[in-house]
Amino acid sequence: MATVSLKNLVKKYGHLEVVHAINLDVADREFVALVGPSGCGKSTTLRMIAGLEAISGGHIHIGDREVNNLPPRQRNISMVFQSYALYPHMTVAENMGFSLKIAGKSQDEIASAVADAAKTLGLEELLDRRPSQLSGGQRQRVAMGRAIVRHPDVFLFDEPLSNLDAKLRMQMRTEIKKLHAKVQSTVIYVTHDQVEAMTLADRIVIMRDGHIEQVGPPEEVFRRPATRFVAGFIGSPTMNLHNAVVSDGRLVFANGDTLPLPAQFKDRVSAGQKVIFGLRPDDLYPTGHGIHSGEAAEVHAVEVPVSLTEPLGNETLVFAEFAGQDWISRMLNPKPLRVGDRINLSFDLSQSHLFDAASEKSLRG
């Protein structure tokens, strides 16, 4: 039914190009999340798909229609805005039924569609209120209700949860996931919260400065980041990333400390090559306090001093100094540590990442 495809999509403001010829194919009923740092062009891309922003080059297809020059009303899309954008002078019911009213549906049809949506979202009690009489979370749900009543081909979300507090955000995240399972529409979801992206999306699109860095399922962008940027952006706490030079089958860091070159990269680097070494905190743990990654594990232990600890209850983040820099490690079954204590740190090199320092691309095959 409703695939979305972007071909060489470009957006320029005057001479400033903010989206550079991006390509993306979204399958029918797929949930795709656009993530990236502030100002990378996520909203712009979404608004071009919605038709709220003119495109400067390329093509957009929704289903098999080219929609480049169609106004938003002819694209059969729904959009949920970050600020909710409810109509302040209409009641909740009128807000939700507005698109149907414009489409010329009968009173009865509108009433039943609104009642359905209100039931799905738990808004039955609030139908006669105005937006100014609702809490943030309730407004957010009304905005969602307004989007679902018209059964659009594509849902577009622009950071719909970013104005909510942490707890409500988690709750709404679950709601959105349930909702998608139920209405089965194509969804493009902009967020800069990677947890939202990881938990909700079938595929994640990571954008940076108007380019797409990587597209893939959450598992893949986490396990196999294609670039240094993706490696640093996805995952919390962030991956340890440090510059090194390849020499004699070892990685030599700036201060002369070394680690063995991980086996999987042996044939992929040449001596003297400048690289960036990456290791997630989960794969760097005080010996005896981590999860062993199985038979293929390639553990290398080093004794290092502790520079900082962040106890989180069930685990502790330990900042330890190695090769002249701080490395974050995750300590399971934590025991008390003090700054300056020397600990034995296990590097699971089978889980490591290596990026070329110049191109910042992954050196994995």
Add this chain to the structure above:
Amino acid sequence: MRGWKPAPHILLLLPAFVVLAAVVVVPLLLSLYSSFTPFRLTRPDSIYTFIGFRNYLRLFADQEFWVAFGRTVLLLTIALNLEMVLGLFLALLVEKATRGQRLLRTIMMFPMMFSPILVGFQFKFMFNDNIGLVNNALQSLGLTDRAIPWLIDSQLAFTSILIAEIWSSTSVFAIFILAGLMAMPKEPLEAAKVDGCTPLQSFRYVTWPFIMPFAYIAMTIRSLDIARAYDIVKIMTDGGPAKRTEILWTLISRTAYSDARMGLANAMAYVAIFLSILFTILFFRQLAKARQQIGAEW
């Protein structure tokens, strides 16, 4: 007086009360009182003769007064409606301007900076049947070969006054509505586009409800203005010729000074003020309703 010691806060407020009483309350009461006397400026002692409601009773039977009253209401109705439509149109145009908007806004305010007296003279000249610009232009264009008696024919004169009034004050509406447009959040408009609205529908269902309170404020202000209209008419036609364009305040001033019947004139003035109060209440009700509708926080 000894031993009378008012609380300090009352003492401190006293000067303000005295000044206020002297400049507002006393003249107001005096004029109200004089509307119950046959006071004539030429016979000062007539102010002591109390005649009750006789002035008012006379007014209610006075056809001349009611004609002026009706004409004022007519002027007010037509002018408000046209100014509303034109002001809205202007505001929408200016809001669309991407460049030079500030300059346009300033230019838009020019007519408001003119004194009404000046506006009156300006239009009196333009509509003059012999040397006026309007007739000149019409004749040069070959649209007519007569001198159209703009300020003499009763309907044409009314129209001329209306045009002067509208020219000088449409910007009041334009400015208020523009303020509304600029204060309006843009997202609901985008939501409306996505929800399937044509530009016209967006305006009808989203923009208009939002700017309505602003339009009502402008209407309140302008209804008070026109209910008190005097200067422009005084200059352009002086209510004439033969009282064909007489409105409330030209009639009142004529009664007070030319006919020297101050008491009667004051009675008229109080009836006129009643009209203003009526319009104010009407528009403020609408304003409150419209504000509540958009959930305004002001």
